[in-house]
Amino acid sequence: MKLLERYEPFYAPFCDMCCLCTYGKCDLTEGKKGACGIDIEAQQARTVLLACCIGSAAHSGHARHLLEYLIDKHGKELPIDLGMNIDIEAPIMRVVLGKHPKNLGDLKDGLNYLEEQMVHLLSACHTGQEGKSVDFESKALHAGLMDNLGKEIGDLAQIVALNMPKGEDAPLVELGMGSVKKEKPIVLCIGHNVAPGAGIIDYMEDQELEDDVEVCGICCAALDITRYNSRAKVVGPMSKQLKFIRSGVADVVVVDEQCVRTDILEEARKNKACVIATTDKICLGLPDMTHADPDIIVRKLVNDEVEGVLIQDPDKVGEVATRVALKISKERKSIKKLPNLEEIQEMSKECTQCGWCIRVCPNSLNMKEAVEGAMESNFTKFQELYENDVCYTCGRCEQECEVDLPLISMLTKVGEHYVKNEKYNVRAGRGPVQDVEIRRVGAPLVLGDIPGVIAFVGCSNYPEGADDVAKMAEEFLERNYIVVTSGCGAMSIGEYRDEEGKTLYERYSGDFDAKGLVNVGSCVSNAHIPGACIKIANIFAKKPLEGNFQEIADYILNRVGACGVAWGAFSQKAAAIATGINRWGIPVVVGPHGTKYRRLFLGRADKTEKWRVNDLRAGKVMEGEPAPEHLLYAAENREEATVAIVKLCIRPTDTTKGRQIKLNNYIDLHKKYFGTIPHDVYKFVRTEKDIPITYKKEVLKILEDVEWEPKAILQEPSLMDFKEEIVSGGK
Amino acid sequence: MKLLERYEPFYAPFCDMCCLCTYGKCDLTEGKKGACGIDIEAQQARTVLLACCIGSAAHSGHARHLLEYLIDKHGKELPIDLGMNIDIEAPIMRVVLGKHPKNLGDLKDGLNYLEEQMVHLLSACHTGQEGKSVDFESKALHAGLMDNLGKEIGDLAQIVALNMPKGEDAPLVELGMGSVKKEKPIVLCIGHNVAPGAGIIDYMEDQELEDDVEVCGICCAALDITRYNSRAKVVGPMSKQLKFIRSGVADVVVVDEQCVRTDILEEARKNKACVIATTDKICLGLPDMTHADPDIIVRKLVNDEVEGVLIQDPDKVGEVATRVALKISKERKSIKKLPNLEEIQEMSKECTQCGWCIRVCPNSLNMKEAVEGAMESNFTKFQELYENDVCYTCGRCEQECEVDLPLISMLTKVGEHYVKNEKYNVRAGRGPVQDVEIRRVGAPLVLGDIPGVIAFVGCSNYPEGADDVAKMAEEFLERNYIVVTSGCGAMSIGEYRDEEGKTLYERYSGDFDAKGLVNVGSCVSNAHIPGACIKIANIFAKKPLEGNFQEIADYILNRVGACGVAWGAFSQKAAAIATGINRWGIPVVVGPHGTKYRRLFLGRADKTEKWRVNDLRAGKVMEGEPAPEHLLYAAENREEATVAIVKLCIRPTDTTKGRQIKLNNYIDLHKKYFGTIPHDVYKFVRTEKDIPITYKKEVLKILEDVEWEPKAILQEPSLMDFKEEIVSGGK
Amino acid sequence: MDERVIPWQPTVIAGPKQALLVTPETAEMMIQKAKRPLLVIGPLINDSPAQTLSTKIAEKWDIPMVSTGDAFKSLSEAGVQSRAYGLVEIVNLLKDPDWEGLKGDGQHDLVLFVGVLYYMGSQGLSTLKHFAPHIKTLTICRFFHSNADASFPNMNEGEWLKYLEKLAK
Amino acid sequence: MDERVIPWQPTVIAGPKQALLVTPETAEMMIQKAKRPLLVIGPLINDSPAQTLSTKIAEKWDIPMVSTGDAFKSLSEAGVQSRAYGLVEIVNLLKDPDWEGLKGDGQHDLVLFVGVLYYMGSQGLSTLKHFAPHIKTLTICRFFHSNADASFPNMNEGEWLKYLEKLAK
């Protein structure tokens, strides 16, 4: 029995054609094959593999970059030491490569392996190579695993070399557009690579300018800078990018890599902000002045002699960015960046009410209505779009508008004017989970007393605003789950306050324990999430690590009630992350936009034969439960997602007590969002002892209706060692 | 001055949208940017980079695979020794890495470097990374360079480890569907990796079965097997795949990697042929029996217990394929594989004359007409489609046909019945050009006495049949050019006979010299084409190799009158190859389907400022000539291409004698295909001495009309060391 | 371009194959012809007149209903019985020719969609278009769904409700 | 789907934006309105009545001609003057707003295409659609070209020649 046989790929083609080679485009509808013989199913799978390869390459390229830079700076002998409380420093690398890296140099082995694998995997996407969806999928899973490995290497390297938190509780840091001190010179970092941001911090400290210049960031770069220095401010997730730039607050915009708007230069120049590109991943067509004298670069930037510069040297970036910000800030503050409210009202009158802004919006937001309101000086609809990033400022409406209304600038101004108090916080990323924590929660988690670990990760392509994520996190924290988070998800959670004005980070501890809200850090820190699951298998269940991938993943799938949630997943990285997480046997829920990835992994609860497991203790194949029911699931809205997540934390090895707790949560939430006891609850009742006391009567009624019969509780369920052992090749 | 400033990218979007991430699809028409800020130009460039990455990965994954296998077999100390006549064994690796590989193990350095680069390059395709077309293009050029490097490594490894020809003249080998002895058991190899084919040959020799079993191949695998053993038969290029499989001649089909129809298993099974997959690149969803006992595998295959098998061990493939062919051949010969002519006539009557077969054909071939003819038992139109692979059996018409006519089977049968004498030949691939040959032709080439080196490479996505390639080759051979070829191009050239029934390989020698027709080998052997140009710069002009990329490429662009032709380029590999070749300053002409790659590099002959060069001897920037005029050009038909190619061989450093020869060819061919003297000839006349005697009067008339004035002949033209030196980053 | 019959989110366009534009009359004919129709009703029309009309349509022809997202609650509060599935779950079941159907009497031959999230519905319809040749899909949303076999055009709310009324009565 | 107004090779479809379908009458209006039209004539109609008709159209409105592929020869043998360019070369020139045009009097504002290889022409039209907002494109081939601004529909030879005749007289 294999993962892909139980969780069959479900394909939703996003295009009916293939345009990969010059025989094309080929029409793949109605079962037609392309000129190379491929069919629509394999074509979707190929596209998924390609996305996973791109995503994985983004993380691994980043890791390679960072590692080489840090080795340069700190030497390859710098030990991988995560302190007293962590002995298992690189669980993924140990399982996948069978190697235990002792120092920075050893991490190179991981990257060398991964780079070789990546070329093979990408190669399979070539026309006339792989042609069966199952072979593409097994490779996509491998690409996801390489993604996980690359991230682990990247995060480990930066933790030890930049002395970031090593699993210990980290401080709260300021978050939100309102947390940035607008009167100071401001340097904004966007992207994912901490090196330039660290360079800026270092320079400021050297020059004792900490109080004179404000450093803030968007996306993971922000999170990672706060792991380096908690004085830096986090503006927020990707969804803030365009409005923050349009607001003109930033004097200098430093971009490194990943998730940066490709029109950042054009947008920043509208406000005369200076732009510094810092890596070979995002050059913005700018002149490479890596080797130029900082004085000259500063002069050129300040005098507008160049559109911007590329400086591939983080220390030099630090100096140039800070000096330029200090020089241009005063003059820039006087530039008018946004239309005022009266101007907005005037502009709005140009609107032809064509309605195309709505049609091109990814979320069909009613921008037209907002503009119509503004005509009458009523800005409430604009405000509603602004709050919670309901409009995530992708800019498509503005691009489409037939009368060229600067819709995002209008939105930004309204927000600036009406939405106060955009000051929140987020717990700085703490990196890995400590071994000692694993020891503490291992048993309750595997037995079910702690009902699950739920990880909110990924990007901000949310269907209905960012607070959905926070609301879900709140729901699970209240119910004793361990909530882990990272990246844009961690920021979205921080942007939400309860009625008393407290953020979830203020209300819940940062412990990896029931009711703990753990921010591991940036996207690369995601690696610590499967890492924690691996450590449970190792520390709690004594499964050996080195090279023992199959057994560990099998253990996690069947026993560790973990579930990933990437509610706003948009990128190829997110595709790789999710697929990698799946590879470890951890289910993932994505938002509705996730269907555009073209592939999910869905189980069929109605087919009992799909759920058979090999009980290694009993030594035979037995009936199992549809738990977890799906491996990669897309929900239509938050309500559906909440119920799906809680269900996906059920595992066949729950004790009856644990199962009671899990079913209690499942029934509670189902009642809350669907109004009734879930009809399929009977599938998760093995003996009457599994039934939560509160719902005993109602559940028994359902059991009767479906002629339920008790089942054995599995001891050591596994998908390994079934008889039918010849399986398809691939990775 | 940079390559991309002179030869600006020309984009022809193949789709108006982007579907890469879940914000999409985004509409990029009318200057609109996507949700990530990207515009249509950058999106095309990104797609090109992605294609180049995939293509390059295909070659490099192949090279890695092969190298590890050969090191396993022969040890990493096996010297890279190409014999007496070649001292410069790895010109690309030496220039790009600055390293001189001495043995198989040293080649790993090249792959390690390349794999790391590939991950970085692929990473740039991620949403929110690179966003300017120029940055994507500079990376695409680098990906192309990595492609060239990977191929060089792959071919070197196989040449030295499998003792393939080392630049010496190679024998003619049999080519064509008619060259295969149908009465024998037949093993067909498809793909690009020689290892399984070599395994088959080895097993047959061991068992003394050479006369009992026929080994033949399609695509580059075929070419490479003949480099290993010249008894193997080459069926032909990719375009033969479906018709050869449908003909049912092959008993066992062994696929390795690249350019294999993804429906090969389904197609082969229709005829009860056995299929063996041999690499992790093409698993066909088959069970992996790499570690099973050959007896068991043979039994399972012979008894149809499995659909086919995956065996990732070339030696075991050799044994299994041969034994299975011997066992099943007799029974298979009695199976009826194709409809007979009467049946075809009957079937044809079902045709509704809907005409959709024509509309979906990549080349709008009139299959309907062929079917209409067949209704009346007139098969001439079918025959016309069959000959020269005018129909390259992509199968789209058959997929579309509303009455499900088996059009390819019908075509195949007609061909089998009417087209006799499909026996041709091809010179086995000889690998690199010898240093001694370079010494001989270096001067005449650079001075222009040999008017150029023209390389016909790549695939069989031809617009009007395969003989166009042969006719072009013939034209240039007759005119004293050096013609080099490889891959499907080499096979297409071999499939053409002159009136006396001779192939071009029979009529022209295999020397790298004027009127020589040099088959370097398979696609990976393409590396020897830029390799030869590099060697000209080194041996003839004494340019140092190690790490001296810029100077070498500049030399080639300005002085070596070479031109690549990929008339049927279809794949991502071809995109990478062409882009890599361009990187060395060598222009490439593709067929009309090449416009679907979305990007060309076109020069603007009308803008004199684009052609200025730095004359290093004169020490100043001077007016130049539009030579070569384009770097990547797509022609609409053979006639146009022929004239374009001859023009693209002109170089600013031609001596007046050389220029006369080149202009003479240009004018001759223009007269032949366009009826007149080319109007732009004046652009290539520097002094009156450049004018070919025969055309003196007519050319002078043109010069007068345009008020031509003589120009200086450049001594050492270069694009390097212009004053404006700050250029965009990227690779 | 006719704004009524290009996909409501225009980039949903997937290739040459487009849905047939239908009126309430044609929709009615399709339903009448179907042996085992199914109505999938999504959360976009929770607690709205369109939801009421949709359930009336289901009642009229005795079409069993699947609710997606959290539409179940809104429906059951309105006293309407449905089976809750995730949109991707029900699509996954529908694409299996051997699924027993909501009533256990065999796979459906016509599926109506209303009120599902536009782009997600479009992806589900794409799945069915490609992988469920045994099923016809008909969307009665106010948006043109090019991935369906048949779809209402893009309309404003008022016009749409009239379409639904026609179909319901 | 209307087979006359989907791209002749159907997968040429590139997105929501499609060419306007034109009759000879509308085409005539477009030509009359243009200040500096150009006719690009490709090798598909070498030595054919369509070529003769196309050159008549050019003569009628005094439209300069570019020939692509090897159409130059066929045209000049028929006594018709043209300038030979590769299809991609002329498209490259057309997309530059500063190109001086074939007659040296400025960039063209309308380009007619006829007889170029369908898919390659489609790619060239795509270039102009995206990068040459200063130019309108009109194809008078017998194939519907969705990447043009305006195009004749898909037709058979006979009908097409009638279209061309109308335009020529």
Ligand code: SF4
């Ligand atoms: S890769 Fe295959 S399906 Fe795609 S365009 Fe090429 S031939 Fe067609």
Ligand code: SF4
């Ligand atoms: S900017 Fe906001 S309203 Fe406009 S299309 Fe994007 S998400 Fe929708």
Ligand code: SF4
């Ligand atoms: S696109 Fe512009 S004009 Fe049209 S409704 Fe929206 S704001 Fe108004």
Ligand code: SF4
């Ligand atoms: S796959 Fe994407 S880029 Fe290709 S044709 Fe479809 S929508 Fe366009």
Ligand code: SF4
């Ligand atoms: S990558 Fe950019 S243009 Fe492409 S779909 Fe995503 S947001 Fe749109």
Ligand code: SF4
């Ligand atoms: S099989 Fe031949 S005739 Fe049919 S579509 Fe392909 S090339 Fe055209």
Ligand code: SF4
């Ligand atoms: S597609 Fe089939 S039915 Fe239609 S014209 Fe061609 S052969 Fe005849």
Ligand code: SF4
């Ligand atoms: S030349 Fe092209 S089609 Fe032929 S084998 Fe090589 S890559 Fe494949």
